[in-house]
Structure formats: C-alpha cells, structure tokens
Amino acid sequence: MTSMSVGTATHPAAGKAPTIAGEKKHTRYIVAAVCIFLIALMLFPVFMSLLASIKTPAEAMAAPPTYLPHALSLDNYFKVYDYQVGLPVYLFNSLAVAFLTIVFCLVLAVPAAYGLARFPVPGKEILFVVLLLGLMIPYQALVTPLYLMFSKIGLSNSLVGLALIHTIVQLPFSVFLLRNSFEAIPKALEEAAVTDGCNSWQTLWRVFLPLVKAGIVTVVLFAFIASWNEFLGALIFMSRESNFTIPIMLVNVRTGQHGAIDWGALQAGVVIAVLPCIAIYVLLQKYYMSGFLSGAVK
Amino acid sequence: MQHVEIENVHKSFGSVEVIKGIDLSVAKGQFCALLGPSGCGKSTxxxxxxxLEAVSSGKVFVNGADVTNTHPAKRQIAMVFQSYALYPHMTVRQNISFSLDVAGRPKPEAAQRTEEVARILQLTDFLDRKPAQLSGGQRQRVAIGRALVRSPEVFLFDEPLSNLDAMLRVQMRFELAKLHEELATTMIYVTHDQIEAMTLASKIVVLDAGTISQVGTPLELYNQPANKFVAGFIGSPQMNFLKGRMETVAGREVRLELAGSGSVAILARGGVEDLKPGELEIGIRPEHIRPCNPGDAEANLSGRVELVEHLGNSTVLYVSTGSGRLVVQRSDDLSIRTGDTIGLAVDASRAHVFGADQRAI
Structure with a gap:
C-alpha cells in the first residue's frame, strides 16, 4: 500500500461578514434605524398585551385605558388558568392538535416531495400544479363540506379530526417547500449514495433528510403556528368544551360581566398563547443555517 | 474475458443518440483513460x-459477469465524482465508512478499514472534520477514500481533478499514479485533459461524438494518430494542419504542393498506391518544425514571426506563412524576434497525411 503525501492547507474559518465596497457608513446607520423602527412597530402590540395582562382586572378594563400599570397583578393569569375546564386542558388540546398536524404534514409531505423531486413520476409537473391549486382554494369554502364529511365518519369534535383539517390546509405549502429543498440537493450526492449501496429509503433517510433539515424545520414551524392559531375550524368542528383549543378559549374568556370585555384576562390569554410560538421559533432558529450544503460539491 | 467489457453499447436521450455503439475492453489492473472534448459521451x-445510467442497448461486463441490469452497488465498482459528492452532514470518518455501514459490516471491521484508508490517504488528522472544513485537495482525497474503502474490482473516476488548481492537480496526478501502481486495481478515468490521460493511463480511448476515434497507448496516439481529430486533440500546442495538393507518389513518399508556399515530401504509413491526385491535409506537430534561414535548401516554408513566447524550457513561435499560421516549438531558447522572416524545415518523417475523410494515410 502506498501513502499519499499531498499536504494541503485547511480552509480558514469564515471570518467577519464581508463589507460591500463603496458602501457608506451613514447608509448602514439609516438601514439599522429603519430596522429598529420596524421591530418596535411589530413588538408594540405584544408589549401592550403584556402590560395589560399584568394590570389589575379593573385597571385593564378602565376607559380611557392606561399605558403603564399602576399596580402589578397576576389576577388575570389566575382567572385564565381556572377558566372553565382549566387552561392546562386547552393548552394540551392545542399542543396535541399542533403536534398531530406536524406529524401528519411530515409523514405525508416528505415522501410526496421526495417523489416529486427525485423520481421520474409521469406527469409530475401537472401533479405538482394541481397540488398547488389547493393553496388557492379559500379555507372557508372547504369548512362546510369537510364538516359534513367528518361528522359522517365520526371525526368531528375530535383532536385527530381537527389536526387532519389543519393538515389539509397546510399540506400543499409543505410539499411545495420540501420539494424545492429536495431538488436543491446535487444529483451527485444521490448517485454517491446509490453506489454506496443505499436503496431509495436509505438515501432519503440517511442522506437527504439531514440535508433538508432547514426545510423540515420550516414545515414544522409553519404547521405549528398555523395549527396553534387556527380559529375557524376549531370553532366549527369542536362543540365540547373539553375539546376547545386556545383560540376558542380566548374568545370565551374575554366575555366579562354584563357584556363588557375582560381585557385583562384576554391579554393574559394572548401572552400565554404567544409564548409557545416564540419558544418553538427560538428553539428551531439555529437550524436556519445558510450554506448547509457547503462542502458537498466542489 | 477482460476485466471490464463493453459490447456494442448505445445510449439515447430521447431522439438524441449520445453513445453510438461502443465496444471496449479493459484488462485487469489496467489504467484506462476515456479522453475527449465536452459532450463526446465519455462521462455517459x-x-x-x-x-448510474441505463444503457439503451448493448451489454456491460465486469469481471466476466453481465452487470448491464445490476444495481450500481452490486457491480463491485466504486466511483469518484467530479464534484466529490461528499455527504456534508457527515464527518470524514462517516463519509469513508458509509458504504460499509450501509452494507451492514461489523463496526470494528468498518472502523479498522476506515483508519487504514485514512492512513493511506493521509487523512488521519481530519477524520472528525466535516467536508466544509477541508480544502479542495483534502475533499478529493476523502472522495478517493470513500471509493478505496470498498476494495472494489474497478475504480471509476469522473474528471476527479478538474476542480483543483493547477499545482494541486499535478500533485494529485502523481499520487493517483502511485496509488494505481500499489493497488494494481483496474481504473477507468474520464478526462478532457490530454496531459492527465497521457501521464496516468496505459491505455487511452479517444472519444468523438459518441464513437471511439482511436484506442492506444499514449505514444501510439501521439506518434500515429488514426485521424485528424486524434492528431489535433493529442499534443500541446496543437498539431499544425496545412492544406496541400498531391503532386507525386513514389513508394510511400507523397509529395504535396502547399497552398501559397513550397512543397514537402511526407512519408505516408501505407496504402498510397491507389491515391488519386487531389486535396490532402498535412499534420505537423509544432515540435517537429525547425526554424532556419529562409534561403536554406532544407526550408520547406518561409514566413514572418507574429509572436514569440519564451516559456523558459522552450520557445513557441507563431509564424504567418503562405499556407496559414504555423506554431513552432523548440526546446532551445531561440534568438528569433517578432517580425523576423524565417524559414521552416519540416521533419517529414514525423509529419502525417490526412485524406479527404480525415483518416491518416
């Protein structure tokens, strides 16, 4: 056996972000200022909700409203926690439906997207367009026929049924996104896997899925947020209180005495509802890595 | 039976036929290069x-077995891709041992084999790195390691050095030659670079538009090109081609009158008895033309020097003659300058004559 003696230097680690030649310093300050303004604009309602949720119930309902709380109170959170069957039940329902939606989306979208992207499926372009047409049909138009169908097969008023509804809505986008991710993988990697002895499933599982992690994470994120926030389907399909999800609970909890709106409880509910979305986004953010395929080819 | 045999293989993509009935055999342990310009069908x-590509018709045999319809993993071949095709999410170790892992080989055996291959390729220090953390040369060695670990019957290389810089390419070429010498495994190597083919291979298959133009050793192709395509493709700088009109034939000697210049007598390879007077083409390699004084008796042509390139180890002249521009290469450092009028003496014993069908006569 011989010994190869090629000594080559390792690539230096990526350094600081490149600067654009001729870019003026004050342009960057202006861009930064615009970004900060937009972030402030987006965060303002969330911040106001947070402030309203920690006011006393009376102050939260006061007219005209106050901006900063005069006294801090967690009464609104206690009220939401004990509301009807209790916050844990609603949280569980929402989480269960969101989790099932994610699972259904991945189980259906990954093989579909893999097939459409990497296999010579006859008429796959037409199939793909038909699939995308689903994105153009208003969700509201589907709810009534779906309700009738689901009632007949006993899926109305069930968490699995609601998750299926959310999956139906989310699936075209998931397939679209994952198909693009699969298509972006160089053909040489697939061929290398084939010559290394992988069958189609092994290629998908061992080579492709780790490479489309960013796409999978995006699908998970979108499926979670869409399902977590979905209101209309949950309102129509769920009639038993113990099956309500967070958005339905929020509508109910805002009703105060004599037709007044309980702003404090509502905002506490909003803060609680927002937290999982922020958490999942922050947790999965690290997977949005640019250049994940770097080093694969060339 | 040869180690790798291809029998009358055709390949069409829709109505476009890219491989037009190729027969080829590669002996066990031979280093065979498939050489040709882009689009000639060598990679296909x-x-x-x-x-990785199904044949439209014909048969492929590896080690005596018909593998025409066999899965790539079961052909006992390993391939090194032009783009390396390393799995970016795996470390060097995982990349190299992947095929053993997929084949279900015991972990200790796979680990030992991976270490051994890494040692051969000097990758031991990089085993826990990911491809993105390696240089081009290191990535290429991982790609070779991935093929090596499988101990295949045949190595297939698809332009493996084309992404490397010139210096690294020379180094890797040397290492590949050494590797082949040590392993003595059959290697089939696709390249468009004639220097790579000439330096590495003991057998070169020149492909042109989906057909084999010539098969031979590097020197056979250089000294006795079968046609104008091979003559032009092999050799750098490229062979000069001059149009001429046949004057006389005496034995194997063909005298041609060059367009706008003098005449030259070339020793043909044979089969000139039935040659009819008409247009022929002469091929002369730049290194087989010698500059001399324009009035010398040995001067077949004369012309004005357009450009002189001093390369250190040789001098290249671009000379405008009545028959067109000629490139002349001499190993000595010539004192000729741009604008000089010089005579050119053709080494007739090393010139080639091509007929109207472009085949060497």
Whole structure:
C-alpha cells in the first residue's frame, strides 16, 4: 500500500461578514434605524398585551385605558388558568392538535416531495400544479363540506379530526417547500449514495433528510403556528368544551360581566398563547443555517 | 474475458443518440483513460459502466459477469465524482465508512478499514472534520477514500481533478499514479485533459461524438494518430494542419504542393498506391518544425514571426506563412524576434497525411 503525501492547507474559518465596497457608513446607520423602527412597530402590540395582562382586572378594563400599570397583578393569569375546564386542558388540546398536524404534514409531505423531486413520476409537473391549486382554494369554502364529511365518519369534535383539517390546509405549502429543498440537493450526492449501496429509503433517510433539515424545520414551524392559531375550524368542528383549543378559549374568556370585555384576562390569554410560538421559533432558529450544503460539491 | 467489457453499447436521450455503439475492453489492473472534448459521451459511458445510467442497448461486463441490469452497488465498482459528492452532514470518518455501514459490516471491521484508508490517504488528522472544513485537495482525497474503502474490482473516476488548481492537480496526478501502481486495481478515468490521460493511463480511448476515434497507448496516439481529430486533440500546442495538393507518389513518399508556399515530401504509413491526385491535409506537430534561414535548401516554408513566447524550457513561435499560421516549438531558447522572416524545415518523417475523410494515410 502506498501513502499519499499531498499536504494541503485547511480552509480558514469564515471570518467577519464581508463589507460591500463603496458602501457608506451613514447608509448602514439609516438601514439599522429603519430596522429598529420596524421591530418596535411589530413588538408594540405584544408589549401592550403584556402590560395589560399584568394590570389589575379593573385597571385593564378602565376607559380611557392606561399605558403603564399602576399596580402589578397576576389576577388575570389566575382567572385564565381556572377558566372553565382549566387552561392546562386547552393548552394540551392545542399542543396535541399542533403536534398531530406536524406529524401528519411530515409523514405525508416528505415522501410526496421526495417523489416529486427525485423520481421520474409521469406527469409530475401537472401533479405538482394541481397540488398547488389547493393553496388557492379559500379555507372557508372547504369548512362546510369537510364538516359534513367528518361528522359522517365520526371525526368531528375530535383532536385527530381537527389536526387532519389543519393538515389539509397546510399540506400543499409543505410539499411545495420540501420539494424545492429536495431538488436543491446535487444529483451527485444521490448517485454517491446509490453506489454506496443505499436503496431509495436509505438515501432519503440517511442522506437527504439531514440535508433538508432547514426545510423540515420550516414545515414544522409553519404547521405549528398555523395549527396553534387556527380559529375557524376549531370553532366549527369542536362543540365540547373539553375539546376547545386556545383560540376558542380566548374568545370565551374575554366575555366579562354584563357584556363588557375582560381585557385583562384576554391579554393574559394572548401572552400565554404567544409564548409557545416564540419558544418553538427560538428553539428551531439555529437550524436556519445558510450554506448547509457547503462542502458537498466542489 | 477482460476485466471490464463493453459490447456494442448505445445510449439515447430521447431522439438524441449520445453513445453510438461502443465496444471496449479493459484488462485487469489496467489504467484506462476515456479522453475527449465536452459532450463526446465519455462521462455517459462511465456512468453506464457504473450503472448510474441505463444503457439503451448493448451489454456491460465486469469481471466476466453481465452487470448491464445490476444495481450500481452490486457491480463491485466504486466511483469518484467530479464534484466529490461528499455527504456534508457527515464527518470524514462517516463519509469513508458509509458504504460499509450501509452494507451492514461489523463496526470494528468498518472502523479498522476506515483508519487504514485514512492512513493511506493521509487523512488521519481530519477524520472528525466535516467536508466544509477541508480544502479542495483534502475533499478529493476523502472522495478517493470513500471509493478505496470498498476494495472494489474497478475504480471509476469522473474528471476527479478538474476542480483543483493547477499545482494541486499535478500533485494529485502523481499520487493517483502511485496509488494505481500499489493497488494494481483496474481504473477507468474520464478526462478532457490530454496531459492527465497521457501521464496516468496505459491505455487511452479517444472519444468523438459518441464513437471511439482511436484506442492506444499514449505514444501510439501521439506518434500515429488514426485521424485528424486524434492528431489535433493529442499534443500541446496543437498539431499544425496545412492544406496541400498531391503532386507525386513514389513508394510511400507523397509529395504535396502547399497552398501559397513550397512543397514537402511526407512519408505516408501505407496504402498510397491507389491515391488519386487531389486535396490532402498535412499534420505537423509544432515540435517537429525547425526554424532556419529562409534561403536554406532544407526550408520547406518561409514566413514572418507574429509572436514569440519564451516559456523558459522552450520557445513557441507563431509564424504567418503562405499556407496559414504555423506554431513552432523548440526546446532551445531561440534568438528569433517578432517580425523576423524565417524559414521552416519540416521533419517529414514525423509529419502525417490526412485524406479527404480525415483518416491518416
């Protein structure tokens, strides 16, 4: 056996972000200022909700409203926690439906997207367009026929049924996104896997899925947020209180005495509802890595 | 039976036929290069041997077994891709041992084999790195390691050095030659770079538009090109081609009158008895033309020097003659300058004559 003696230097680690030649310093300050303004604009309602949720119930309902709380109170959170069957039940329902939606989306979208992207499926372009047409049909138009169908097969008023509804809505986008991710993988990697002895499933599982992690994470994120926030389907399909999800609970909890709106409880509910979305986004953010395929080819 | 045999293989993509009935055999332990310009079908032919491309008709044999319809992993071949095709999410160790892992080989055995291959390729220090953390040369060695670990019957290389810089390419070429010498495994190597083919291979298959133009050793192709295409493709700088009109034939000697210049007598290879007077083409390599004084008796042509390139180890002249521009290469440092009028003496014993069908006569 011989010994190869090629000594080559390792690539230096990526350094600081490149600067654009001729870019003026004050342009960057202006861009930064615009970004900060937009972030402030987006965060303002969330911040106001947070402030309203920690006011006393009376102050939260006061007219005209106050901006900063005069006294801090967690009464609104206690009220939401004990509301009807209790916050844990609603949280569980929402989480269960969101989790099932994610699972259904991945189980259906990954093989579909893999097939459409990497296999010579006859008429796959037409199939793909038909699939995308689903994105153009208003969700509201589907709810009534779906309700009738689901009632007949006993899926109305069930968490699995609601998750299926959310999956139906989310699936075209998931397939679209994952198909693009699969298509972006160089053909040489697939061929290398084939010559290394992988069958189609092994290629998908061992080579492709780790490479489309960013796409999978995006699908998970979108499926979670869409399902977590979905209101209309949950309102129509769920009639038993113990099956309500967070958005339905929020509508109910805002009703105060004599037709007044309980702003404090509502905002506490909003803060609680927002937290999982922020958490999942922050947790999965690290997977949005640019250049994940770097080093694969060339 | 040869180690790798291809029998009358055709390949069409829709109505476009890219491989037009190729027969080829590679002996065990031979280093065979498939050489040709872009689009000649050399990579397609290699991919058909690998099983990554189905043949439209014909048969492929590896080690005596018909593998025409066999899965790539079961052909006992390993392929090194032009783009390396390393799995970016795996470390060097995982990349190299992947095929053993997929084949279900015991972990200790796979680990030992991976270490051994890494040692051969001097990758031991990089085993826990990911491809993105390696240089081009290191990535290429991982790609070779991934092929090596499988101990295949045949190695297939698809332009493996084309992404490396010139210096690294020379180094890797040397290492590949050494590797082949040590392993003595059959290697089929696709390249468009004639220097790579000439330096590495003991057998070169020149492909042109989906057909084999010539098969031979590097020197056979250089000294006795079968046609104008091979003559032009092999050798750098490229062979000069001059149009001429046949004057006389005496034995194997063909005298031609060059357009706008003098005449030259070339020793043909044979089969000139039935040659009819008409247009022929002469091929002369730049290194087989010698500058001399324009009035010398040995001067076949004369012309004005357009450009002089001093390369250190040789001098290249671009000379404008009545028959067109000629490139002349001499190993000595010539004192000729741009604008000089010089005579050119052709080494007739090393010149080639090509007929109207472009085949060497």
């Amino acid at each position: 032919l290699l991919r058909m041997i690998a099983g």
